[in-house]
Amino acid sequence: MIQTIRLDRVLREAVATPYRNLVTRPTGALVRRCIEATLAGTGCRTVLLDFSAVELLDLSCADEIVAKLLLAADAAPSQYVVLAGLHDHQREAIEHVLTHHGLAVLAVCPDEGISVLGRVPDDARAALGWLTDRAGDGGDADALAAALGWDAQRARWALDTLAAQRLVRHEAGAFLPLRVA
Amino acid sequence: MTRVVEVPATFDDRSFDQFAAAIGEWPPEGRLLIDARAAQWAAPYGLIGLLTAGQALAELRLERPLFTVPASDEVRSYWSRIGFFQHAAELFEIHGRVPKARAEGPSEVLVPITPIRAMDDVIEIVGGIQENAARILNKELGIEAKATMGFGMALSESCQNIVEHAGTGGWVAVQAYTYRRRLGRRVVTIAVSDAGVGFRRSLEAAQAKRYGERWRDAAALEAGLIHNVSRFRDPGRGQGLAGIKRYLARWDGKISIRSGTARLAIVPPWDDDVPLVEHLPFFPGAQVQVVIPAQDAEAR
Numbered sequence: 001m002i003q004t005i006r007l008d009r010v011l012r013e014a015v016a017t018p019y020r021n022l023v024t025r026p027t028g029a030l031v032r033r034c035i036e037a038t039l040a041g042t043g044c045r046t047v048l049l050d051f052s053a054v055e056l057l058d059l060s061c062a063d064e065i066v067a068k069l070l071l072a073a074d075a076a077p078s079q080y081v082v083l084a085g086l087h088d089h090q091r092e093a094i095e096h097v098l099t100h101h102g103l104a105v106l107a108v109c110p111d112e113g114i115s116v117l118g119r120v121p122d123d124a125r126a127a128l129g130w131l132t133d134r135a136g137d138g139g140d141a142d143a144l145a146a147a148l149g150w151d152a153q154r155a156r157w158a159l160d161t162l163a164a165q166r167l168v169r170h171e172a173g174a175f176l177p178l179r180v181a
Numbered sequence: 182m183t184r185v186v187e188v189p190a191t192f193d194d195r196s197f198d199q200f201a202a203a204i205g206e207w208p209p210e211g212r213l214l215i216d217a218r219a220a221q222w223a224a225p226y227g228l229i230g231l232l233t234a235g236q237a238l239a240e241l242r243l244e245r246p247l248f249t250v251p252a253s254d255e256v257r258s259y260w261s262r263i264g265f266f267q268h269a270a271e272l273f274e275i276h277g278r279v280p281k282a283r284a285e286g287p288s289e290v291l292v293p294i295t296p297i298r299a300m301d302d303v304i305e306i307v308g309g310i311q312e313n314a315a316r317i318l319n320k321e322l323g324i325e326a327k328a329t330m331g332f333g334m335a336l337s338e339s340c341q342n343i344v345e346h347a348g349t350g351g352w353v354a355v356q357a358y359t360y361r362r363r364l365g366r367r368v369v370t371i372a373v374s375d376a377g378v379g380f381r382r383s384l385e386a387a388q389a390k391r392y393g394e395r396w397r398d399a400a401a402l403e404a405g406l407i408h409n410v411s412r413f414r415d416p417g418r419g420q421g422l423a424g425i426k427r428y429l430a431r432w433d434g435k436i437s438i439r440s441g442t443a444r445l446a447i448v449p450p451w452d453d454d455v456p457l458v459e460h461l462p463f464f465p466g467a468q469v470q471v472v473i474p475a476q477d478a479e480a481r
Contacts, residue, residue: 019308023337024300025345056307056330058337059424063417089330093424100420 002179003044004084007065008053010034021056028064035069039079045169046178048108052085062093063100070103073166080166080178083107083117091117104165108180116167123150124165127158131168131177138176182211183247188220192227194437194470195454198444200227201462204234213238213246215273220251225354225372226470228265229294232352235272237376237465240349250277263354264293291317291369292336292355303340306353307333314369317357321367323476324432331428332369332473338421339373339469346412347377347466364451364474371471379467380405380440383412398441399459406438406445425471432473440467449474 008020014030022028039047049066051057069081083094086107098104098118107117114132116125127144139147145155163170168177186203189196204213215231238246248269251257258280260266266279291313292306315329324332336355343351353373360368377383380401388404389396404410406426411418422436426447429436437446437454444458451474 015304017304017308019304019311021304021308021311021333023307023333024303024341026300027304055311056333056337058307058334058341059420060338060341063420067417087330088327089334092331093334096424096427097417097420100423101417 001044002046002048002181003038003042004048004050005035005038006050006053007031010038011054020054021058022054022061022065023056023058025060025064028061029068031061032065032068035065036072045078046080046082046180048082048084048180050085051083051087051090054090057090057093059093059097062090063097066094066105067097067101067103070098070105070166071101080169081105082178082180084109084180094118104167106167106178106180114177114180120165120167121158121161123154123158124161124167127155128162128167128177131159131162131175134177138174140174183214184209184211185214185216188215188217188223188227188231190219190221192220192222192230193224194226194439194444194468197227197230197439197464197468198458198461200230201464204462204464207463207465208238208241208243212244215246215248218249218252218277220256221253222256223260224358224470225263225294225356225370226374226468228260228263229352229354229372229374230464230468232265232268232272232294233374233376233466233468234464235269236350236352239272240376245272245274248273248275250275250279254280262293263290263356264295268294268296268352289317289357290355291357292353294352294354296350297340297343297353297373297375298350300341300344303337303344306340307337310336310355314355317369318473321357321475322369322473324473328432331431335425335428335471336371338425339371339471341421342467342469343373343375343377346380346383347375348383349375349377349466351375351377351466360472360474367475369473371469373469375466377466379465380438384410387412387414397459398443399445399457402438402440402443402445403457406436406447429471429473432476434471434473436469436471438467438469439464 095117104118104120141156145152159175162168261280318324318329319326357369392400409419409423442461448454
């Protein structure tokens with residue numbers, strides 16, 4: 001199950017403002033707490049944060065909302081966060097703060113499909129591409145190693161890294177791409 | 182004793198030091214008379230610097246300074262339209278005729294002089310500017326429309342620094358004008374100033390030991406602007422100035438920060454400013470100027 005959280009609506013509930021701008025650190029903290037409360041009350045495994053109706057996102061809010069949500073993700077190990085509807089500047093702001101923290105997140109874009117924002121090692125990025133191309137089938141280290149000509153240890157490390165960054169699910173020995181639709 | 186402080190005829194980030202020098206020792210002894218009669222042109226940076234001086238004196242509970250308004254009708258009218266006198270009336274004893282401000286400021290003023298005391302002020306300022314900023318950045322400066330969001334981010338982060346670091350309020354103004362002297366092109370400037378503790382005191386607890394004897398205003402500016410250091414332990418902090426620098430690098434912009442007795446700038450090729458100046462006359466708080474120039478038609 002996937003739950004979509006519209007950030008513009010959360011903003012309106014959290015802050016009395018006529019604008020659709022996610023700016024200032026306190027605003028970001030309020031919005032994040034609302035999202036965390038929603039996450040705590042949902043049984044959905046994947047949560048889609050929809051930025052499409054948000055106009056401006058500054059770095060402080062990107063840090064408070066996205067980075068801190070990912071940093072706190074250990075509290076809900078079975079939930080995965082995916083971003084959607086990002087404008088270019090929002091994508092840049094999130095990329096900036098996630099790289100700073102060494103974090104990463106998946107983003108869904110209608111034109112470009114799924115991309116990853118933040119800091120992901122090259123091998124893990126390649127493994128994610130391979131896994132995404134396999135659609136829902138998933139795969140394991142042996143299959144990845146065979147497909148990319150890597151040794152098993154390298155393939156295992158790349159997949160473990162993706163799982164640790166919560167960019168893929170690791171279930172019953174298989175690594176699965178996140179379902180976003 | 183009253184000390185006369187002349188406002189430079191052209192009052193911008195460069196002549197600001199002349200103004201600070203005229204104030205002399207800080208806090209000044211005796212009452213100040215800020216004499217703006219000869220003022221011909223003032224950048225937002227200069228005007229909010231004047232208000233910062235008045236604010237700092239008020240916060241020290243010193244005698245309210247006198248202020249003589251510019252002799253030129255045109256200059257007075259502009260200062261009124263950008264909102265200077267509205268705020269100056271609370272900080273100075275004003276002498277001279279002040280024209281009434283029109284309900285609407287001039288179109289080149291994106292943000293009239295506005296006090297920043299809390300984060301809600303930042304939300305209002307950034308929210309109110311979007312449409313005008315898009316028009317000026319895109320039509321006048323040739324910056325692609327989608328980049329106006331980056332401008333809003335730069336404005337937001339600049340203003341937030343006051344609330345988070347100054348320990349007191351400050352001022353912001355945003356204006357487009359033709360920068361004849363150094364560039365000969367249209368620019369948009371964001372000017373932000375506060376009368377707070379300044380970079381050195383703000384970062385002292387976290388950084389002074391590391392710098393040892395080198396710890397002074399210039400080192401604090403270097404830590405904040407170049408190394409993105411914040412006084413907060415939160416590892417997510419310090420990214421605001423980094424984001425502003427990245428935006429400016431893309432659009433060939435300039436940022437300069439003056440705090441205490443030093444000024445540090447990231448200087449683009451079109452400007453001949455020196456990156457670091459030390460041993461300036463002291464001025465309280467921090468003064469930030471961001472300049473984004475019109476893009477070369479060739480570069481577009």
